[in-house]
Amino acid sequence: MLFVEDLDVKGKTVFVRVDFNVPLTDKGEIRNDTRIRASLPTINYLLGKSAKLVLASHLGRPKGKIDPKMSLKPVAKRLAELIGRDVIMASDIVGEEVNKLKSGLKEGDVLLLENVRFHAGETTNDPEFSKKLAEGIDYFVNDAFGSSHRALASVVGITNYVKKSAAGYLMKKEIEYLRKALFSPAKPYVAILGGAKVEDKIPVIENLLNKADTILIGGAMAYTFFKAQGFGTGKSLVEPDKIEIAQKILALAKEKKVRFILPLDNVLAASIESGQVAQIVDSFPFPQDLMGVDIGPKTVARYAEIIAKAKTIVWNGPLGVFETPAFAQGTLEIAQAVAASGALSIVGGGDSIAAVEKAGVSQKITHISTGGGASLEFLANETLPGIEALEKK
């Protein structure tokens, strides 16, 4: 795979797929510009090398139609402030007008295309649309890791119609850390998996069973694993149609001699909305009218002990309903433990990142993966369509 530094970009028109999918307020103002900032190393590098830049991103889900509320115009303004130069905003993504803007670019100019999802061809990876995206383009750079788990025209299709394709800085960093966790982890290797749904995480658990020494389970998915062993879990969130696969995973862990640890005690509540702890229990069955909302103190202590000895940690999914203060303790204490471990730590997933930020320890995490779905898919499949597209040339 080529890296952006491998390209000789002076005077060349370079199409950079970035992730400018920022949260907007009702008034269309940018609420958080982290994603724009994350692309600056690649953008500034290319500008420093006198390339002509064409930037493309999606924003929201306009479903193939123009929706002014999802225009990238506010992003153009913010980006111009951040890079200290003008950003030319295109009114479309492809077509004659856009091609005129592309061919008028001078070295160091920046053109931002409109939301690529305004055209249906983006999500269908349509060859015609991909070809049009590549009109007037010399090189393609992918710096949108978070979009690289889908075969999109601006991620995959376009690579068929340019001279060279390469990874940007953000993309490279994501791939390096996740590959480290997959192919050369220092041991002991601990995976912490939580969150709401087992379903989302099954392929990740299955693959990590081949890699990790210990898997610590928390969150709602723990209750599907308990149910799979015949325990009464009261009103806890359980996915009945995933019980069989949960049983398979438990058997597989035993066979592969991976420690697969479920909570030793659980914080129970009448409901999430109640916002109040009803009981903390270390046995089954749970009372019929209560549900598990967090891991208990014994679990925190046990997990923290294991985390302290780890050399590599991968964490996805909060261990409880951390959005509610009374049910956040387990997740926050585990975040502290991961931060204090000194291990190479990788945290992925929107809610998990929010939890680490809430705990105030994001600075102490080795790598916070920007792509929620993409990092999960990478941990499960060890590659992504967007990465394969960069590797084939």
Ligand code: ADP
């Ligand atoms: P991520 O975004 O990090 O991948 P998920 O989206 O998989 O994480 O899961 C996060 C959600 O799981 C949170 O909204 C949290 O409230 C919920 N959750 C965690 N534990 C429980 C539980 N015991 N019962 C219900 N929901 C839970």
Ligand code: MG
């Ligand atoms: Mg989530």
